[in-house]
Amino acid sequence: METAAPSAVIVAIDGPSGTGKSSTSKAVAAKLGLRYLDTGAQYRAITWWMITNGIDTDDPHAIAVAAGKPGIVSGTDPAAPTITVDGLDASGPIRTQEVTSKVSAVSAVPEVRTLITELQRSIAASAEGGIVVEGRDIGTTVLPDADLKIFLTASPEARAARRSGELRGKEATDLAATKEALIKRDAADSGRKTSPLAKAGDAVEVDTTELTLDQVIECVVTLVEEKRAART
Ligand SMILES: Nc1ncnc2c1ncn2[C@@H]1O[C@H](COP(=O)(O)OP(=O)(O)O)[C@@H](O)[C@H]1O
Ligand SMILES: Nc1ccn([C@@H]2O[C@H](COP(=O)(O)OP(=O)(O)O)[C@@H](O)[C@H]2O)c(=O)n1
Known part of the structure; x- marks a missing residue:
């Protein structure tokens, strides 16, 4: 493997839904001149492909057999991240409630995780100036040697309020239903056998419940800059 540039830093940001992973990761990457990878978007993309190709998302065997078929490409510019499936822009369709409700089942299939993990590692390895990678298992499984690992948390109430604020106007939603769906997805993601949502032993935990997004960023x-300074 090539030696990374001295300022190149690999940052892993994990945590459950609505803790601020995407917003924080994008902003941190933009400020520090790093690339950005949303791994949740990749699991959503493969889920969208399964749905549109008539694969039963409750059938792990059917998912495993089809897992290698879609071609998923992630663009890592934090100012304009992109995701395509077989050359088609998937950034809109991967955010529907249908995909959100099925993504945990698809992403629990080991064959899916093996393929997507390989893709994530190759993207991180080719980001010569460094990258912020956000997801559920980045610090534990995908990039266990990351220079800095962050685990974001927030109360279910705060997370549901943030999510329903986002959904309003797009699809019918209410706070209680959003909270219930979010807790159900957390439980599925934390409880699966292969590479569950978990805090790495050496991750820094940041509770964002009472913080503004700017404070989290x-x-x-600051944590990334401290890491960089310690290396020079
Ligand atoms: N600390 C915060 N305070 C208030 N709102 C926040 C905070 N962090 C993120 N948000 C908002 O909450 C929503 C979900 O954030 P997002 O970054 O998508 O979370 P995640 O990637 O962890 O699911 C977004 O609308 C975002 O602007
Ligand atoms: N590294 C990752 C990232 C996401 N995922 C799965 O993908 C789903 C969607 O992730 P996401 O980050 O887009 O979800 P939100 O927190 O943004 O709603 C999660 O609920 C997990 O099931 C995963 O299994 N591993």
């Missing part, structure tokens, strides 16, 4: 930027 500043906190992570």
Whole structure:
């Protein structure tokens, strides 16, 4: 493997839904000149492909057999991240409630995780200036040697309020239903056998419940800068 540039830093940001992973990761990457990878978007993309190709998302065997078929490509510019499936822009369709409700089942299939993990590692290895990678198992499984690992948390109430604020106007939603769906997805993601949502032993935990997004961004930027300074 090639030696990374001295300032190149690999940052893993994990945590459950609505803790601020995507917003924080994008902003930190943009501020520090790093690439950005949303691994949840990749699991959503493969789920969308399964749905549109008539694969039963409750059938792990059918998912495993089809897992290698879609061609998923992630663009890693934090100012304009992209995701395509077989050359088609998937950024809109992967955010529907149908995909959200099925993604945990698809992403629990070991063959799916093996393929997507390989893709994630190759993207991180080719980001010469460094990258922020966000997801559920980045610090534990995908990039266990990351320079900095962050685990974001927040109360279910705060996370549901943030999510329903986002959904309003797009699809019918209410706070209680959003909270219930979110807790159900957390339980599925934390309880699966292969590479569950988990905090790495050496991750820094940041509870974002009472913090503004700007405060979280500043906190992570400071932690990255400290890591960089310690290496020079
Ligand atoms: N600390 C925060 N305070 C208030 N709102 C936040 C905070 N962090 C993120 N948000 C908002 O919450 C929503 C979900 O954030 P997002 O970054 O998508 O979370 P995740 O990637 O962990 O699911 C977004 O609308 C975002 O702007
Ligand atoms: N590294 C990752 C990232 C996401 N996922 C799965 O993908 C789903 C969607 O992730 P996401 O990050 O887009 O979800 P939100 O938190 O943004 O709603 C999660 O609920 C997990 O089932 C995963 O298994 N491993």
